Amino acid sequence: MQQWKERLQTIGDVEIFDYAYMREHRKRPDPLPQLIASHRLALAEAREKHPNTVTILIGKSMGGRMGCHVSLTEKVDGLVCLGYPLCAMGDRTKLRDEVLRALMTPILFVQGTRDSLCPLDLLKDVRTEMTAPNFLHVVEGGDHSLRVPKRKLQTNGETQEDVDQQVLKAITGFVDQLPLAAD
Numbered sequence: 001m002q003q004w005k006e007r008l009q010t011i012g013d014v015e016i017f018d019y020a021y022m023r024e025h026r027k028r029p030d031p032l033p034q035l036i037a038s039h040r041l042a043l044a045e046a047r048e049k050h051p052n053t054v055t056i057l058i059g060k061s062m063g064g065r066m067g068c069h070v071s072l073t074e075k076v077d078g079l080v081c082l083g084y085p086l087c088a089m090g091d092r093t094k095l096r097d098e099v100l101r102a103l104m105t106p107i108l109f110v111q112g113t114r115d116s117l118c119p120l121d122l123l124k125d126v127r128t129e130m131t132a133p134n135f136l137h138v139v140e141g142g143d144h145s146l147r148v149p150k151r152k153l154q155t156n157g158e159t160q161e162d163v164d165q166q167v168l169k170a171i172t173g174f175v176d177q178l179p180l181a182a183d
Contacts, residue, residue, distance in 0.1 A: 004082070007168050008058065011175055015046040029062065032069075039066040043074060054078075056175055061085050061117070061144065065096060071105040078178050079107040080171055083144045086118040086126065095122065103132035108174040110167055112142025137170035139163060 008014045019038050021030045029035060039057075047055070056078040057067035064081030071079055088094035100107075109127075111118050120138065127134050141152040148163050 003164075004058070004060070007164065008171070010168070011172055012056075013050045013053065015042070015049065017042040035062070035066050036069045039063075039070045040074060043070060043076075054175075054178070056080060056178075058082065058171070065099070068099045068103060068105075068107070072099065072102055076105055078175060079103070079105050080110065080174065081107065082110045082167075083115060083146060084109055084111065084118050084123070085144075086123055087116070090116040092119065092122060095126070097126045100126055100130055100132075100134075103130060103134075106133040106135075106174075106178060108135045108137065108171065110137045110139065110146065110170065112139040112144065112146050112148075114141060115144045117144050135174055137167060139167065 058080040059067045060082045141148040
């Protein structure tokens with residue numbers, strides 16, 4: 001997320017954090033309630049530093065999923081999920097979609113076409129059943145980390161930085177169209 005922090009600072013103030021299990025170099029994530037509490041605390045700290053600003057929660061994989069959970073109880077203006085982990089451990093029968101169906105906050109999904117944790121056909125089905133305004137930016141050839149294989153990049157005459165700038169442009173467009181972003 002450090003590289004994304006630098007990119008996203010062109011849009012506004014950015015605060016990042018790591019969950020306790022990451023800081024402690026544990027492989028197994030903390031239980032869901034603990035992850036949500038950590039995310040909520042990080043949001044409160046960010047709001048202390050940047051009061052009265054538009055709040056967009058942007059997270060990579062599990063961080064995006066936790067941001068969705070937090071937005072169910074905390075007022076945020078938008079959500080951006082970079083590689084949402086829709087399928088637990090890549091199992092198409094174990095969907096993590098309940099939180100998405102409960103959302104009221106506008107959300108942008110940024111998904112790679114090679115992401116086994118979020119097959120686009122399953123995400124399409126979930127998106128049609130969501131009540132929150134939701135948008136999708138597809139990274140052609142991207143994996144769960146939105147990385148595109150070098151051969152595909154060469155074929156397209158692109159670099160990974162070009163792809164990442166397209167993602168940033170999609171995020172900027174999403175943020176610009178949020179109702180409170182214009183106030």
